[in-house]
Amino acid sequence: MELIDRYLQSVKSALPKRQQEDVVRELTDEVLSRVEEREDALGRPLTEDEQVTLLKQLGHPWLLASRYRKQRYLIDPSIFAVYWIVLRLILVVVFFAMALGAVAQAATGQGFGAALKILFEYPMAALKVFAWVTLVFVILDIVQAKLNFFDKWNPRSLPKLTKTHKCASTRDSIAGMVAASVFGVWWLVALKHQFWLFGPAVNLIQLGPIFQSVYPLYVVMVIVDVLRHAVALVRPGWDRGRFAFRIFYRLMTLMILFFLVNPHDLLVPGKAADANLHSALGGINRGIHLGLAITALIVAMQIAWDLYTTLFRDAGSQQIASL
Numbered sequence: 001m002e003l004i005d006r007y008l009q010s011v012k013s014a015l016p017k018r019q020q021e022d023v024v025r026e027l028t029d030e031v032l033s034r035v036e037e038r039e040d041a042l043g044r045p046l047t048e049d050e051q052v053t054l055l056k057q058l059g060h061p062w063l064l065a066s067r068y069r070k071q072r073y074l075i076d077p078s079i080f081a082v083y084w085i086v087l088r089l090i091l092v093v094v095f096f097a098m099a100l101g102a103v104a105q106a107a108t109g110q111g112f113g114a115a116l117k118i119l120f121e122y123p124m125a126a127l128k129v130f131a132w133v134t135l136v137f138v139i140l141d142i143v144q145a146k147l148n149f150f151d152k153w154n155p156r157s158l159p160k161l162t163k164t165h166k167c168a169s170t171r172d173s174i175a176g177m178v179a180a181s182v183f184g185v186w187w188l189v190a191l192k193h194q195f196w197l198f199g200p201a202v203n204l205i206q207l208g209p210i211f212q213s214v215y216p217l218y219v220v221m222v223i224v225d226v227l228r229h230a231v232a233l234v235r236p237g238w239d240r241g242r243f244a245f246r247i248f249y250r251l252m253t254l255m256i257l258f259f260l261v262n263p264h265d266l267l268v269p270g271k272a273a274d275a276n277l278h279s280a281l282g283g284i285n286r287g288i289h290l291g292l293a294i295t296a297l298i299v300a301m302q303i304a305w306d307l308y309t310t311l312f313r314d315a316g317s318q319q320i321a322s323l
Contacts, residue, residue: 012024014062065081095181107188107219111193112190115185174233181226204270206267208266254300254303258296267284
């Protein structure tokens with residue numbers, strides 16, 4: 001029964017990962033037992049309206065999931081699942097906003113320290129967010145029994161069933177978002193201030209002008225990379241979103257590679273370079289161009305494979321399964 005499966009899926013998404021399988025297995029047995037008893041009494045399968053009535057008796061999925069969590073003292077378990085979802089969402093949004101600020105600082109030619117300083121202010125901002133959200137939910141906990149927030153929910157509003165794919169852990173998503181922000185800011189600063197890339201050798205070798213021409217594309221890529229990690233943290237099971245971000249990111253990579261593969265000097269001599277370095281850079285540039293061309297081919301093949309597996313092969317599998 002799809003409606004019941006959607007209900008169990010929503011309960012599972014609000015549970016800690018260590019409890020999900022055991023709790024959902026227990027709930028499945030309980031719900032199916034109730035359905036079987038009701039169908040035996042009626043002598044027929046339950047209609048959708050009767051399933052809605054049965055599920056409303058169990059309560060809102062978040063409310064039911066909160067009963068399986070360990071006891072909390074500051075915020076009642078009845079709304080703790082909602083509190084945790086809202087807190088995590090706001091923390092991710094705040095970090096993304098600060099990462100955008102750091103990217104803007106880097107893109108306007110500010111130093112690496114000035115851009116990184118914005119990210120270093122996140123712990124204090126996160127502490128303020130935690131304090132305010134906690135305060136709001138403490139107050140909400142006091143009045144929620146009178147307002148009956150969860151009494152008007154409709155099982156028909158439950159999200160559609162989604163395929164269960166292995167998702168990155170919360171720790172991996174956080175690490176990816178932080179790493180993407182720091183590395184992205186460093187790269188944008190390094191393109192403007194090449195000392196961060198070459199160090200003291202910047203007087204001997206520098207990046208060619210083509211890198212400044214594609215600079216706006218790098219800014220977009222950094223923002224998209226941080227955003228896709230943020231979305232993975234907030235909505236780990238959103239397969240379509242992950243697919244869209246992956247395709248867009250690879251298309252941007254392919255576009256940048258297209259500009260770089262064209263006959264440009266990717267590395268140019270610095271002010272202190274001698275004649276021997278001038279001739280050596282010609283061979284180095286040819287080697288880099290060959291490597292970039294191979295990389296572009298690999299990225300194009302990855303895009304084609306992603307489109308085939310997602311739009312054609314999976315669609316064909318679903319049609320066969322429905323027969």
